[in-house]
Amino acid sequence: MIRILLPLPIVLPLLAAGLSVVVGRHQRLQRALSVLTLTAVVAVAGRLLFVADTDGPAVVQLGGWVAPAGISLVGDRLSTLLLLVSSLVLLAVLLYAIGQGAADGRRTTVAVFHPCYLVLAAGIAMAFLTGDLFNLFVAFEVMLVASYVLITLDGGAEQVRAGMTYVVVSLVASALFVTAVGLVYAATGTVNMADAAVRLAELPDGVRLVLGLMLLVVFGIKAAIFPLFSWLPDSYPTAPSPVTAVFAGLLTKVGVYAIIRTQTLLFPGDGPTASVLLVLAVLTMVIGILGALVQDDLKRLLSFTIVGHIGYMLLGLGLYSVAGLAGAILYTVHHITVQTTLFLVAGLIERREGTSSMARSGGLQHVAPVLAVLYLVPALSLAGIPPLSGFLAKLGLIQAGTADGGVLALVGVGAAILTSLLTLYAVGKVWSSVFWGPVAPVIPDEDPTDAVEVGTARTPRLMLGAAAFAVAGGLAITVVAGPLYALTSRAAADLMAPASYVQAVLVPR
Amino acid sequence: MTGNLTLALTVGALYTAGTFLLLQRTLTRVVLGLGLLAHGANLLLLQAGGVAGSVPFVGKQDGPSGAGTADPLPQAMVLTAIVITFGVSAFLLALAYRSWVLTGEDDVQDDVEDRRVARRQDQP
Numbered sequence: 140m141i142r143i144l145l146p147l148p149i150v151l152p153l154l155a156a157g158l159s160v161v162v163g164r165h166q167r168l169q170r171a172l173s174v175l176t177l178t179a180v181v182a183v184a185g186r187l188l189f190v191a192d193t194d195g196p197a198v199v200q201l202g203g204w205v206a207p208a209g210i211s212l213v214g215d216r217l218s219t220l221l222l223l224v225s226s227l228v229l230l231a232v233l234l235y236a237i238g239q240g241a242a243d244g245r246r247t248t249v250a251v252f253h254p255c256y257l258v259l260a261a262g263i264a265m266a267f268l269t270g271d272l273f274n275l276f277v278a279f280e281v282m283l284v285a286s287y288v289l290i291t292l293d294g295g296a297e298q299v300r301a302g303m304t305y306v307v308v309s310l311v312a313s314a315l316f317v318t319a320v321g322l323v324y325a326a327t328g329t330v331n332m333a334d335a336a337v338r339l340a341e342l343p344d345g346v347r348l349v350l351g352l353m354l355l356v357v358f359g360i361k362a363a364i365f366p367l368f369s370w371l372p373d374s375y376p377t378a379p380s381p382v383t384a385v386f387a388g389l390l391t392k393v394g395v396y397a398i399i400r401t402q403t404l405l406f407p408g409d410g411p412t413a414s415v416l417l418v419l420a421v422l423t424m425v426i427g428i429l430g431a432l433v434q435d436d437l438k439r440l441l442s443f444t445i446v447g448h449i450g451y452m453l454l455g456l457g458l459y460s461v462a463g464l465a466g467a468i469l470y471t472v473h474h475i476t477v478q479t480t481l482f483l484v485a486g487l488i489e490r491r492e493g494t495s496s497m498a499r500s501g502g503l504q505h506v507a508p509v510l511a512v513l514y515l516v517p518a519l520s521l522a523g524i525p526p527l528s529g530f531l532a533k534l535g536l537i538q539a540g541t542a543d544g545g546v547l548a549l550v551g552v553g554a555a556i557l558t559s560l561l562t563l564y565a566v567g568k569v570w571s572s573v574f575w576g577p578v579a580p581v582i583p584d585e586d587p588t589d590a591v592e593v594g595t596a597r598t599p600r601l602m603l604g605a606a607a608f609a610v611a612g613g614l615a616i617t618v619v620a621g622p623l624y625a626l627t628s629r630a631a632a633d634l635m636a637p638a639s640y641v642q643a644v645l646v647p648r
Numbered sequence: 649m650t651g652n653l654t655l656a657l658t659v660g661a662l663y664t665a666g667t668f669l670l671l672q673r674t675l676t677r678v679v680l681g682l683g684l685l686a687h688g689a690n691l692l693l694l695q696a697g698g699v700a701g702s703v704p705f706v707g708k709q710d711g712p713s714g715a716g717t718a719d720p721l722p723q724a725m726v727l728t729a730i731v732i733t734f735g736v737s738a739f740l741l742a743l744a745y746r747s748w749v750l751t752g753e754d755d756v757q758d759d760v761e762d763r764r765v766a767r768r769q770d771q772p
Contacts, residue, residue, distance in 0.1 A: 273725050273728075276729075277728060280732045280736075284732075284735065284736060284739070287736075287739055288739075291743060294746060295750075296750045296751065299743060299746050299750060300747065300757040300759075301759075302743060303675070303743055303744070303747060303756065303757075304756075304759065306736075306739070306740055306743060307670075307678060307682065307740075310682050310685075310686075310736060310740070311682070311685070313686075313732075313736075314666075314682070314685045314686050314688075314689045315689075317686070317689035317690065317692075317729050318688075318692055320693065320725070321689065321693035321694075321695070321722070322692075322696070324693070324696040324721075324722060325696035330725070373759045373760060373761075
């Protein structure tokens, strides 16, 4: 049974993407196909998480080639948990995009949107499930190529400019990735991660360190950690808001997942790397959030908060303890949900006000009270106000940091608290300038020919419903926080003892 | 593991030229630079399979099976990587063309912060 289920999150969206191109002229059929596919993926991911949690890592050797010769798909607790959360988020954003497209009825990029979106979903699922370093590269490429198309979908001057930066930076990262894979293969003779974990342990420390840091740089670019983040706030805000929402929630987290996976499985406990991670975490948090404070554009501000909050996940990893990793995984789950929600709401605000400039908006709470609530809940969660999910995730990390007690860990905890405060300031600034104050006049649509309609009081129920669903998802994390934290702790314990992962892949059952 | 000096030097040269071109302002050069960089990476991956000239993996009649044969895995991986690079380069060229159509220039455009800094400098 598991042999059929495990590849489904990758195969289903890819098949549906092909079919979606075929039925491109029938928009309703396309929408139904996308919704059905992603719903099926959610169901499969839920089942996989259950299996991984009760029976240990589920492994499928593709094409019947036994590891390490073939490509293995591995669903352990961490990857299936993230897969489930991602597919839920993908579904919510899809509904939002459908609502937006259906309401606008503009000229249409929609025919291309659905296939690309499904390919993106397949790429993300593949990145989470693969147990092979080269296949991880392919997964990244599948995901990125879909994202290149989505980010430049409108084809306007601003999208092309930002898209260019995004594509070039991603390609440099890909070239580095191929280089790193080549070096790992030259050093160990394998790209199967479980097998490589065994063989890398026999290498001299210096060689391991170089390989580990190279992979850290590659995934660091994708995850937007400190010195490598500047492409993110530049490119994300230019895309239509559903696209930005899904990028913000998922693409950087796939990078974070890859960092967590490689640093715990392939290079466990390498001395200097943990300290490097802690320093990077502190810098990412503080510099990212400081960048957010000076922005006027709502989407740019939120993009900088992504960077700042990636630092929390690095902090958890850098602590390199079960509690730290459990906090990092919980933080990833929280951040995927909340950051996506914020971008969805930002899209609604922009639609209502006709602009995403905070200086030109105001008084939205009088005209759209529902929107105000939808913004406030995830915003406070992002800042870490109890009892919302952000508070619980930060609490986990801070407890892990103080339990560690090292100087760097304590500096990290300090930076985490400071970043939390500054985040509150940033989201509070948005609140006071967009929702409070006198009602600002709605700015008419500057470019009536592009795909997204703005400056209209018509908010489709489906968009509002999808955003509300995402907000509810964030609240649900609080409700199930106990069992969820227990689950992330078990996932973290698995990561700290990679032997079970290695055995599940290499020893045939 | 023995290596091939010529190939190693070629990889080095490709990386150097690729990096240099990547840092230019002209989009065409950036695209070419990325192409060179990707070629360098692919050659390096190919090198990881060992020296050239070993017998192929299939079709060998005599001798113990598998011994001394060329490693097919890096070749398969390089093929995949080449295909990916090809597709993405095509997309990048299309994007560069679109940028030229829209702006009439073949340069990388300033980003938002660049423009803000420039505006601030202009103010007395």
